[in-house]
Amino acid sequence: MKDPAEGRLSFTEMFDLPVAVDLRTAARALGIASTTAYRLIREDEFPCSVLRIGRRYRIPTSELMRALGIEDRPLYSVDPEGDTDGPNAGV
Template structure:
């Protein structure tokens, strides 16, 4: 039996994943070793859809998160502020504060 490829993924790390991940990362998310992940793919028992790209396996992150019971990605206030600031730069306006209105 081979060892895991690292500690299990935490929520913060899971939400920073790209659109698809390699099999080792998906195995970490499920808390299994990569060897077990390969065996599950061979018998059709991997818990989410797996894409074969050449000789490599890729797992769409949306399917991975859904299989882990994570249906929605949380929105953080800092993300909203950054988005509002970026939108203001794009349309040439500046975000108003309550001090600007008085």
């Protein structure tokens, strides 16, 4: 059975995230199924901080980036492999 959150986020999508994301988006960024993410939270094993707001989970984007080994945001969030018509295309 395929998870609707399947499909990793692209480089550009990662840097366009808001300050905090929902659990499905975080799971997608980590490349895991949302059911696995819920299990990891229950077991207190999720790889970054998790905020519980009412019945929903929110993951701070900065924590998610650190869990993925991304320490700093780039100056530009242009996908270096997919930017064919940006200001630096063909440079």
